[in-house]
Amino acid sequence: MKYNDLNLKEWKKIDINTDSLWIINERDKSGKHKNIYHGNFVPQIPNELIRRYTKEKETILEPFMGSGTTLFECERLHRKYIGFDINQNMIDYVHSSMKDGLTTYPDYYIENANSLNNKLIEKHINLASQQFHQSEKVQFVLMHPPYMDIVKFTDNHNDLSQIDDVELFLKKFKNICTNFLQYLENDRYFAVVIGDVYKNSEVIPLGFYCMDMIQKNFNVKLKGTIVKNIEGNRGKQGSGGIWRYRALNSDYYIFKHEYIFVFKKVK
Numbered sequence: 448m449k450y451n452d453l454n455l456k457e458w459k460k461i462d463i464n465t466d467s468l469w470i471i472n473e474r475d476k477s478g479k480h481k482n483i484y485h486g487n488f489v490p491q492i493p494n495e496l497i498r499r500y501t502k503e504k505e506t507i508l509e510p511f512m513g514s515g516t517t518l519f520e521c522e523r524l525h526r527k528y529i530g531f532d533i534n535q536n537m538i539d540y541v542h543s544s545m546k547d548g549l550t551t552y553p554d555y556y557i558e559n560a561n562s563l564n565n566k567l568i569e570k571h572i573n574l575a576s577q578q579f580h581q582s583e584k585v586q587f588v589l590m591h592p593p594y595m596d597i598v599k600f601t602d603n604h605n606d607l608s609q610i611d612d613v614e615l616f617l618k619k620f621k622n623i624c625t626n627f628l629q630y631l632e633n634d635r636y637f638a639v640v641i642g643d644v645y646k647n648s649e650v651i652p653l654g655f656y657c658m659d660m661i662q663k664n665f666n667v668k669l670k671g672t673i674v675k676n677i678e679g680n681r682g683k684q685g686s687g688g689i690w691r692y693r694a695l696n697s698d699y700y701i702f703k704h705e706y707i708f709v710f711k712k713v714k
Contacts, residue, residue: 515541588637
């Protein structure tokens, strides 16, 4: 496994989840992880993916940084990190968090940027590469975009969370994939964490639409379709009875899943 540091001679001791169903009952709250941002994902997701698909000192690229969950895992796992977010408040928060306590692995570069702006992303990835003394290529890309306008993170019109139309969302997300996947080395991996949405009294399978868009427009192989439960969903904590009543009083099912699509970039 040239793309990770796993010691397969002791494979029975490796705690990497290789199943396509991930049951995560509780969010990891250790270290710098705090559940302060509606829409952030559990740290166990980047932790699993980073250990499975990268080696120490390799570089992770992320177009939707959010509150820094992936960066904090990169620090813990000794990976370099390049991240962007359209929300300046999150950039400030993450900078502050990284200065809070001992930073054991300081090779990171974060910037407030519109991930749709190819020239701006190119500029900052070039600057990050100079800082890291490496080429512009990275070894893993992790994308956790907004699920359309379910949660509006900013009022910036370039923010994907402002989009309520599926076709427009897919068009914009395709542009972001183009902007970022060009920096991923061939034969390396990227993942998209995405959920479905419920609009106009019906389920919109946004996750599968995104998967289909990527397969049709990029040279990739789909390596995994993982279903992750969201038992600890912040919006439903402590109110399971109410949501169950609402579901029984109507005709829908309560969302407790997200998808993690793992792709391999091929030549």
